[in-house]
Amino acid sequence: MGIVKTEDLVYEYIRRDEEGNVEGITRAVDEVNLDIRQGEFIAILGHNGSGKSTLAKHINAILNPTEGTVWVDGMDTGEADKVWEIRQTAGMVFQNPDNQIIGQVVEEDVGFGPENMGIPTKEIWERVEESLKAVGMYEYRRHSPNKLSGGQKQRVSIAGVLAMHPKCIVLDEPTAMLDPSGRREVIRAARALNDVEEVTIILITHYMEEIIYANRVFVMDNGKIAMEGTPREIFSQVEKLKELRLNVPQVTLLAYELKKRGIGLPDGILTTEELAEALERIRP
């Protein structure tokens, strides 16, 4: 079994009217089956309201399935006595950088998780140091989080999770509120953790350029997994992505546009170099 596995996962919200009567049921996650191996870099794509964030919250046992099962490192998230161990194994970084930093000083925030776990003081300091170094925020350890940029705040949040020594980190739209340079910072930090520390990364996003580095991509729509494959396989289906309210990077879109005009290019071009080389080959 992989680090994260779901089997026929279903999650339903019950909508109630003002008197508390059931008005309807919304299926936010619908029969999702995932099996993610330790050390993978996974991207979950989907438009707003596709159910991707709801799915993510199951991995951290913040939500419990209505039907089906979620296992994290072999532990069933439905078992109440395993909750803390699960949250320690699969850490989570959220969208809004301001609403997840608890400490008033960067290092105190990073220490919050280990404190909750009851780690001895000396080891907390070691963990805080190594985590902040891993995301490149060590020199800011004494700063107030309010004075940091969005990208820096998110890196602090990642360090806060990392200090709990998780096997897997779920990033729930960590870049949605950032500017391009902040986005790059965060993705770079996540990739480094995956490469160097071999932490499993599950990145939830709707920015297409962030998923190029993923091993596997899942595209969600209406609570279901609508597409699954490598970034190249996903990007080669421009029409389908558009139907799912998503986009592709400009270079892929350009290649697609050229193909439509009868120029024989391969599917799923991801980088400028690939396009340039492909065009060079067909140039008479």
Added chain:
Amino acid sequence: MLRDITLGQYYQTESVIHRLDPRVKLGGTLLYIISLFFFHNFLGYGVAAIFLAVVIRLSHVPFRFMVKGMKAILFLLLITVGFNLFLTPGTVLVSFWKLTITKEGVRLAVTMAIRLAMLIIGSSIMTLTTTPNNLTDGMEKMMKPLKTFHVPVHEVAMMMSIALRFIPILLEETDKIMKAQIARGADFESGNLIKRARALVPLLVPLFISAFRRANDLAMAMEARCYRGGEGRTKMKPLIYHRRDKIGYLCILIYLALGFFIGRL
């Protein structure tokens, strides 16, 4: 406008005062405030002022920065002074229209102004030099005996610490929503009291919604990081008394002794 409020904010720099144990600062501030109400003469306030000046000097927080924080409560200060000045009975000094100023009134107003100013500066030194986490740690530890009476000491401390962290964020948010509504023609400044109070609705509703959303997000983020109350929690920065803290307590005692000796002559 709103970012000028410095009360309750932390000023980051290196100083002896910053390094002091929060319990020393908490206890010291409390004793200092109490002492201000025991002086019989202005010499006592002189001692208190000197003590305050030395502490400010040691804290490396620019005095200007503290005074800026005072501006926000200048209004409160003026009201207090006004009340005392005009409403204290005694020997009449001047009298015009319906107002009279008495000798006792002047004395009381001056005393009150001095007390309040020193009280505010004194307590702002504590918040300026102590991180909220540290401060609440100190309170938690000082109030630990209350735990036997089922007072949720840890929870209260955590709540205060979070409230303090979100003050600047919510102030910024208030500023932003206010501007957004002004851009839609809202007027927060003119009209009578009732009209002004009504004008606050477009500001307060979004602000409350945002605060609830933030609280919800934060609770989730805390749970995701394994927060489950004070049980079994360790501390990254446990409070341990050092030599400097003992010296700190000693200084406070010396001040108190001196103050009481001179101030109650």
Added chain:
Amino acid sequence: MSIILDHVNYVYGDGSALEVKALDDICLQIPDGQFVGIIGHTGSGKSTLVQHMNGLLRASSGHIYFNGEDIYDKDYDLKKLRGKVGLVFQYPEHQLFEIDVFTDVCFGPKNLGLDKKETELRAFDALRKVGLPVELYYQSPFELSGGQKRRVAIAGVLAMKPEVLILDEPTAGLDPKGRDEILGQIKELQQETGLTILLVSHSMEDVAEYVDRIIVMNRGSVLFDGLPKEVFSRYKELEAVGLAAPQVTYILHELKARGMDVDVNATTIGEAAESIQKALKSV
């Protein structure tokens, strides 16, 4: 008529060690009916700049003229200016407060002192222009989706019938389709009504297709100001300040470097495809 900024400076934290020069000697002219993109990364001064244009912030020095009048004149009516220069803030859905969508949109025109009939007419018109389905008009704004809420908030400013509409990051947090929809709607609005539009963004790629002119802000001053293709041609300098031209620009430059005769000034996918196709045929 137009907005003119004449040597505008804005400094906050005056006199202290924390003094920041948020705007540094800005001189700009925004003629009527133009669609302008204001680009810069966080902290470049772009939001500060637009908040000057409707008098929310007051310049430390310099002058701002709207339709030929100095907005800092003693008897200039700033409230009226705010009706003429509509500003939609970042995440504008956070300012919604009324019990239903329609009442919320009425807030702006009501504040302008218009009568009930005119207010409601304007609110309807504004909601129609942002393309919100009619059945949502009497729902609570808090029950709508993120994209819908944003439309309501934009309508709330539009209902004041401004001559200039400024939008600060109108697409932040939306998914790609939502992004395209909002921007498309704004473009349509501009073509339909001839509004002057200022679009603040940190993404060149987002605005490239829509705007007539790009102003690049960096550290409180104007770095570049010109047609999109002129600005993008300086992509190396843009990179130096942490910005980037659209990917298309890079692709075309790469192809040119490899000896293909493409037009490096193309800014949209369509133009680029056209140019590559031509280059392939001409050989």
